[in-house]
Amino acid sequence: MKAHWAVLLGGALASTTALGDSPCPADGLRVGYYLIGSAYENGHGYDVDLVHELARRLGCKIAQEDVYPRIRVLKMLEHGQLNLGTSTVPTSDRRKYAWIYPYFYSKNMILLSKQIGSRTLDQLLAEPAVKWGVIRGYRHSQEQDAFIEQLAKRGKVVMANDERDLYAMLSQRIVTAAFAHPFSYDSWLNSPALAGQVTVLDLFPSSERIAGGLMLAHNAFSQQQAEQWQAQLQQMVKDGSLRKIFGKYLSADSVAQLQLQP
Structure with missing residues (x-):
């Protein structure tokens, strides 16, 4: 009888252990x-x-x-x-x-409206026509976030709710620059709204x-x-x-x- 209960108890413990090891929330x-x-x-x-x-x-x-x-x-x-x-x-x-x-x-690149002639970070900071679109809650590299802080101090940052909002603002020239990843912007750059309007730059070559x-x-x-x-x-x-x-x-x-x- 003891052996029988030992087997049952062992089986129960094994089942509990297996359940506890599950990678899934209950x-x-x-x-x-x-x-x-x-x-x-x-x-x-x-x-x-x-x-x-x-x-x-x-x-x-x-x-x-x-x-x-x-x-x-x-x-x-x-x-x-x-x-x-x-x-x-x-x-x-x-x-x-x-x-x-x-x-x-992945690495963020700069999408810059072709109406902006600046091609260095210092020029972009000083350029009056630069308005930088930033998706709310988004994190960039440390260097890029520091650059955005400088833009914000100059009143050059405009918040977007999401990616779709950001690209809409770029196409309507509400903003003239933004950071974006290649996997994100590829299809948008080929759309009628943005085709031929945007230059892609990498001004943070050492950025992680x-x-x-x-x-x-x-x-x-x-x-x-x-x-x-x-x-x-x-x-x-x-x-x-x-x-x-x-x-x-x-x-x-x-x-x-x-x-x-x-």
């Missing part, structure tokens, strides 16, 4: 996307495919997924209304409430690339659970499936500019 994944390039558009994009593939591999159900403004996604993750986010730049503040695992690195990471809320994932997601991200880099997802939505040139990290 109430399912609650995912927040935001509009950025080909990451998300009308329910499709490389971030959507990434989340769905990770959920499939890890055996997690998706209970909720929707698109919100960038700053709202961060706040909802911080306060437990969402538990998973994508394409997030790791910062010390964000790491206080979420695990963040980069899956690509910016990480885009998967964000897992501390209040929904333990470190052990989060590390299982990180391991699966690394596997997707190694087996080529992550590059394949990007290639479905981006041009070969844009994919080549992305640095995928295992």
Whole structure:
């Protein structure tokens, strides 16, 4: 009889252990996307495919997924209304409430209206016609954020709600310059609204690339659970499936500019 109860108890403990090791939140994944390039558009994009593939591999159900403004996604993750986010730049503040695992690195370029003749940073700071569009809540490289601070002190910064708003302001010449990533602006530069109107410059040649990471809320994932997601991200880099997802939505040139990290 003791042996029988020992077997039953051992089985129960094994089941509990297996349940505790699950990488999935008990109430399912609650995912927040935001509009950025080909990451998300009308329910499709490389971030959507990434989340769905990770959920499939890890055996997690998706209970909720929707698109919100960038700053709202961060706040909802911080306060437990969402538990998973994508394409997030790791910062010390964000790491206080979420695990963040980069899956690509990319570099901001300068989109400059052709009506502006300036070609150096000092000239851009001094040019009266420069109005710099910045997406609310967005983080650039340290050098670029410092440059934006200088622009702001001169009253040259205009806030955009999201990427679509930023490009609309560029096409309407409400702003005359902005930072943007190649994977974001490629399709927009070929659109009728912007074709032939914008010059692409790299005035921060030594600037570091910016990480885009998967964000897992501390209040929904333990470190052990989060590390299982990180391991699966690394596997997707190694087996080529992550590059394949990007290639479905981006041009070969844009994919080549992305640095995928295992």
